[in-house]
Amino acid sequence: MDAPNPSKQKVGILREELEQLQKENETLRLMFEVMSSKYRLLHEAYLRESSSTICRGLSRFDLHEQFSDKSLTLRPQVQLTAASSSQVFVKTDPRDESLIVKDGFQWRKYGQKVTKNNPSPRAYFKCSMAPGCPVKKKVQRCLDDKAFLMATYEGHHNHDVDPTIGQSLSSPGSSAKISATTPTSEFRVPVNPFRPGITLDLNLSGSDHENSNNENRNDKRIEDCVASLAKDPGFTAALAAAVARSIIEKPKPPTP
DNA sequence: CGTGTTTGACCGGCGC
DNA sequence: GCGCCGGTCAAACACG
Numbered sequence: 519m520d521a522p523n524p525s526k527q528k529v530g531i532l533r534e535e536l537e538q539l540q541k542e543n544e545t546l547r548l549m550f551e552v553m554s555s556k557y558r559l560l561h562e563a564y565l566r567e568s569s570s571t572i573c574r575g576l577s578r579f580d581l582h583e584q585f586s587d588k589s590l591t592l593r594p595q596v597q598l599t600a601a602s603s604s605q606v607f608v609k610t611d612p613r614d615e616s617l618i619v620k621d622g623f624q625w626r627k628y629g630q631k632v633t634k635n636n637p638s639p640r641a642y643f644k645c646s647m648a649p650g651c652p653v654k655k656k657v658q659r660c661l662d663d664k665a666f667l668m669a670t671y672e673g674h675h676n677h678d679v680d681p682t683i684g685q686s687l688s689s690p691g692s693s694a695k696i697s698a699t700t701p702t703s704e705f706r707v708p709v710n711p712f713r714p715g716i717t718l719d720l721n722l723s724g725s726d727h728e729n730s731n732n733e734n735r736n737d738k739r740i741e742d743c744v745a746s747l748a749k750d751p752g753f754t755a756a757l758a759a760a761v762a763r764s765i766i767e768k769p770k771p772p773t774p
Numbered sequence: 775c776g777t778g779t780t781t782g783a784c785c786g787g788c789g790c
Numbered sequence: 791g792c793g794c795c796g797g798t799c800a801a802a803c804a805c806g
Contacts, residue, residue: 628798634796642797654797
């Protein structure tokens, strides 16, 4: 047995640090994705509230569900408009292999595929609450963090939501628990990511010329909103806890 | 028996 | 034109 080479030890330590940083980077990237989605949701909510007369081709929702409401009740009032797509992340048990996202609608699975860039299968669903409802959704486990399901909604519902199904969102037996960003239940960010039909691709930079003044004003409000969120110790604590927990809980990849 | 799920086959778009 | 890939179809199957 040779005595441990100090330089080799140093290399080992550096390598460990590098791996740690890579993991951290990966986690932060995921968090950034989720936060981006939530930021856009906030933006859209502001647009709807502040300029209800402006038709932007988006679904309209009952704002009964407020950000301070932790019960996560969902009462969407769906309007048939032009096709759009939205993407939401849903925190689930990573061991639960069922790609079920309870979002207040009934879905019929019509296909499943393994896609190229993600070993987890992608499930295809059609809305079965109304015969002619054109809404489809794709559900796939997030590549970065298998605890998250990524659901992509396409189209708009031509019917209302069944409230009894919507209640299952917060039911204890629900297989899919909604989590805005945090993996822990201690810090719940009180924003419901489930707004079927919400368009995340909002064309934030000057989409409608005639609405540009309105948008500037709204952007200013959004900035204020983001600033207030950043100042919110609860939000900051939740974010910090989520990042820390993700780093700690992330299983080490098998060393070759 | 009706309804929903599974899964292999098929189709169309896209890049080379 | 060909092959790859994502999306959809539909027959078989499971379940209540």
